[in-house]
Amino acid sequence: MIQDPDRIFAQPLAQVPDFAFNEDVVRVFPDMIKRSVPGYPTIVENLGVLAAQFAQPNSVLYDLGSSLGAVTQALRRHVRTEGCSVIAVDNSAAMVERCREYLNGQNSMFQELLPVEVIEGDILALEFQPASVVALNFTLQFIAPQERLALLSRIRQSLLPGGALILSEKLRFNDCEEHELLTDLHIAFKRANGYSDLEIAQKRSAIENVMKPDSLEEHRERLLAAGFSKVVPWFQCLNFASLIALP
Ligand SMILES: C[S@@+](CC[C@H](N)C(=O)[O-])C[C@H]1O[C@@H](n2cnc3c(N)ncnc32)[C@H](O)[C@@H]1O
Numbered sequence: 001m002i003q004d005p006d007r008i009f010a011q012p013l014a015q016v017p018d019f020a021f022n023e024d025v026v027r028v029f030p031d032m033i034k035r036s037v038p039g040y041p042t043i044v045e046n047l048g049v050l051a052a053q054f055a056q057p058n059s060v061l062y063d064l065g066s067s068l069g070a071v072t073q074a075l076r077r078h079v080r081t082e083g084c085s086v087i088a089v090d091n092s093a094a095m096v097e098r099c100r101e102y103l104n105g106q107n108s109m110f111q112e113l114l115p116v117e118v119i120e121g122d123i124l125a126l127e128f129q130p131a132s133v134v135a136l137n138f139t140l141q142f143i144a145p146q147e148r149l150a151l152l153s154r155i156r157q158s159l160l161p162g163g164a165l166i167l168s169e170k171l172r173f174n175d176c177e178e179h180e181l182l183t184d185l186h187i188a189f190k191r192a193n194g195y196s197d198l199e200i201a202q203k204r205s206a207i208e209n210v211m212k213p214d215s216l217e218e219h220r221e222r223l224l225a226a227g228f229s230k231v232v233p234w235f236q237c238l239n240f241a242s243l244i245a246l247p
């Protein structure tokens, strides 16, 4: 496994380009996401535990915006339900290529893992099969806001009774004081993980045009509008949270 440290924004850049999931990011992604998202390892591992409760026999489990397949690997570690398979989808060719290598590594280390298919494609154009678990782990925030409701509605339509969508996102807060406090604490989290103020500032301007977080209230309302019956937050660490949405 290539696990380079994330130094992408360490040097001053004359102009900070928009953030993209390209080859440079792929090379450092495991380090980047662990040092940037409070609670990420806990969310990923428990996503597998949660999925095992919702997985229905002979159904598909989707990992949408799978990056290097961390969620797919957790699903395969935890779900033992008969006839299930995992479909991981990402539109970054560099991510998909490395994800396939990692999953081959997992195949060679463990027996009796769920079969997995990795698709390079746009989740907005995906034809969903009947699914019992759909994971959107820090992916919806990168989808254009006007596309989010339609995507969630299509996911809702594909979900089998007893299944669930698990949605993890960075949050913004309608209350200014709460927003500022949790943003400052997130910056402190990044600093404690070795990022300099320059790295934090340049990453912030790189993602501000491409990643648009919603509030918990917006998520709840949109999920209900998409046809989900119940929205249950199961994890929050600072301004990052994960929700279970039931069909
Ligand atoms: C923050 S990463 C997700 C992290 C990953 N789920 C994990 O838990 O390690 C967001 C991913 O979504 C992918 N993505 C963004 N828009 C997409 C789209 N329209 N279709 C498919 N993948 C998309 C990006 O390429 C990127 O790999």
Ligand SMILES: O=C(O)C(=O)C[C@]1(C(=O)O)C=C[C@@H](O)C=C1
Pocket: 032, 033, 036, 037, 138, 170, 203, 204, 207, 211
């Ligand atoms: O909000 C930030 O500062 C982040 O770095 C967050 C975030 C994310 O939530 O996906 C953004 C891009 C990278 O994929 C890793 C982390």
